[in-house]
Amino acid sequence: MSKINAAITCVHGVVPKKILSNKDLEKMVDTNDEWITTRTGIKERRIVEDGETLSDLGSEVVKSICKKRGISPLEIDMIIVGTVTADHRFPSTSNIVCDKSGATNAWGFDLSAACSGFIYTLVTGQQFVESGRYKKVIILGGDIMSSIVNYKDRNTCVIFGDGCAGVLLEPDKEGNGIIDSILKVDGSGRELLIQKHGGSAFPITKENVGHPDNFIFQEGRSVFKFAVTKMADVSAEIMERNNLTGEDVDWLVPHQANLRIIDATANRMGLTKDKVMINIEKYGNTTSGTIPLCLWEWEKKLKKGDNIVLAAFGGGFTWGSVYLKWAY
Ligand code: UT7
Numbered sequence: 001m002s003k004i005n006a007a008i009t010c011v012h013g014v015v016p017k018k019i020l021s022n023k024d025l026e027k028m029v030d031t032n033d034e035w036i037t038t039r040t041g042i043k044e045r046r047i048v049e050d051g052e053t054l055s056d057l058g059s060e061v062v063k064s065i066c067k068k069r070g071i072s073p074l075e076i077d078m079i080i081v082g083t084v085t086a087d088h089r090f091p092s093t094s095n096i097v098c099d100k101s102g103a104t105n106a107w108g109f110d111l112s113a114a115c116s117g118f119i120y121t122l123v124t125g126q127q128f129v130e131s132g133r134y135k136k137v138i139i140l141g142g143d144i145m146s147s148i149v150n151y152k153d154r155n156t157c158v159i160f161g162d163g164c165a166g167v168l169l170e171p172d173k174e175g176n177g178i179i180d181s182i183l184k185v186d187g188s189g190r191e192l193l194i195q196k197h198g199g200s201a202f203p204i205t206k207e208n209v210g211h212p213d214n215f216i217f218q219e220g221r222s223v224f225k226f227a228v229t230k231m232a233d234v235s236a237e238i239m240e241r242n243n244l245t246g247e248d249v250d251w252l253v254p255h256q257a258n259l260r261i262i263d264a265t266a267n268r269m270g271l272t273k274d275k276v277m278i279n280i281e282k283y284g285n286t287t288s289g290t291i292p293l294c295l296w297e298w299e300k301k302l303k304k305g306d307n308i309v310l311a312a313f314g315g316g317f318t319w320g321s322v323y324l325k326w327a328y
């Protein structure tokens with residue numbers, strides 16, 4: 001019997017309607033469109049309206065995936081959500097998405113790996129499909145970063161946005177799907193990109209309400225140095241391990257944190273710009289959402305058998321790459 005691979009068979013994304021542009025941010029903090037564009041590549045990002053939640057976006061993604069694939073939500077076995085901005089500490093957003101989307105035969109859980117959330121979640125879902133026991137697993141990557149961003153801190157508020165996207169994983173016996181992955185952590189970098197308060201180590205109390213540590217903190221320059229080398233290294237490593245040259249790779253799908261990091265990774269891989277998915281200018285850094293949002297926007301251009309490398313770097317530190325062959 002030929003090996004079962006876990007293959008992406010459908011993709012969809014949902015972003016909030018409300019746009020927060022660089023011009024809007026100029027009125028909120030001491031920044032300007034020129035700085036944001038040249039230092040990051042971002043022009044605008046999407047922000048949820050009051051009351052709009054990650055599970056709202058996620059359940060829309062699940063319903064649309066089922067509609068596009070021509071299946072009922074009742075056929076979904078599992079939903080795994082990569083996020084650091086779940087609706088609640090518990091129950092899991094996966095749990096709520098199963099309910100809101102009508103995927104009531106599914107089980108699932110949330111997975112926290114910051115900006116590497118989607119690739120970590122994808123590789124986790126892969127194991128369930130490859131085991132042969134699960135046939136339809138939805139992997140969501142999404143974050144409502146506006147819920148943890150301090151809109152008085154120009155170091156972070158210009159970077160992040162909200163959005164959610166996901167893929168359906170199904171068994172494939174034609175040799176397409178996820179071929180290889182490399183996932184890494186280095187917890188010694190945890191203080192450089194962190195939402196310090198709000199967990200059990202530092203609960204939010206009436207004494208610390210409004211404290212900057214209740215929001216996301218990033219030591220941008222230090223994180224940049226790690227991100228730019230680690231994301232390029234891990235992408236080169238997965239190519240080498242699978243005997244791929246720049247010519248063989250059809251698409252790089254990089255985490256959208258900074259255009260300069262994306263360019264460095266593509267250069268290291270020997271890729272021309274037309275093979276790199278970039279939408280950072282529209283959505284900013286949606287943390288777990290960036291990679292599936294790219295796949296969704298490029299879906300029509302993808303061909304069966306395309307060699308695709310996903311690469312991410314995020315808080316933790318977490319990073320990694322995935323090599324897959326597009327299956328449809
Ligand atoms: O997604 C997960 C992983 N995260 C990343 O990969 C992000 C990695 N880091 C970055 O992308 C970049 O470090 C940032 C975009 C966050 C910052 O860019 P940078 O080129 O590293 O800027 P910097 O922090 O070194 O700051 C340069 C200058 C500073 O002024 P001085 O000290 O040179 O006078 C900052 O105060 O730019 C200033 N600055 C700003 N100016 C205008 C910082 N933020 C802003 C701003 N507008 N929003």
